[in-house]
Amino acid sequence: MDGTARAQEVDEYFSAVALSLRRTAYLIVWEWHTAEDMVQTTFVKLYLAWPRISKDGLDAYTRRTLINVCLSYLRKHRREMVSDELPDGSVGLTSSDLDLTRALKSLPPQQRAVIVLRYLDDLSVADVAVALGVAQGTVKSQTARALQSLRALMPQLQLDDEVTR
Template identity: 55%
Template sequence: MRRERREAEFTEFYLSRRLPLRRTAYLVVRDWHTAEDLTQQSMVKLYAAWPRVRSDTADAYARRIVVNECLSHLRRRRDVPVEQLPDHHETGPEPVVLDVGAALDLLPARQRAVIALRFLDDLSVADVADALGVAEGTVKSQTAKALATLRTHLPALVLTEEHR
């Protein structure tokens, strides 16, 4: 009976948190399929640890597993070179549109994770530090560096008056 209850609790947790966790994974790795895979891998790890996870910290624990899986994946990933670049057709000037994805792509993985957790998941500095296993000062400095990078590139990411 105890195992059935544990599995029911895990299933309920998984169903309620899988989409927000997948979104966080996507914001870090920038690919929906990879985010789905990494979220599933994280849930397998969480399931193995589930008997030891306290209900009041389950969300933070799951988020930390997901972010760590994403960062590990990005460290292991290798880009594959191609012989020829795809054709690009010039059809005239296109309006510049604010592209959050392009903005996030400018950031290193750790800074992307901090920005995703801080501003898109709306976590406090302490919660982000706990999720990433770093000091609060590290979260603050990584946030500052990421925002400086985004501000530097912001003119290229924002709509101009003539294109609105």
């Protein structure tokens, strides 16, 4: 495949999935500009690997690459910013939205990724395991720990006890 055809295929794929990937990245790194960078980095890697990727496994490969890029970024850029003021992007959010945002932000990156993939991207345990490169049992235990933490922070949430679906 020549470079022009590859670029066109990657561009079409990017147009189809970029918004979803950007949302997923944001929910892991909690900064829109960083999420955009993570998606761009993912697509650079995707472009380079394009000839080797099975089209049946393209979504899984892309998701795993994005998660790896996000978690790698978080490992390298550990920092916490404490503020009493709400960010500009919070206008229009309800207090329960803000509580959930704070609760998700309090989770360790791996647990946050599991919750985002399981409940916001609606992936199965098996798909999350593939995306993160871990065993299904790890996904289940990380989900259970994350839900336990979220319940403690937000007792008003009715979180599903089933973590194995």
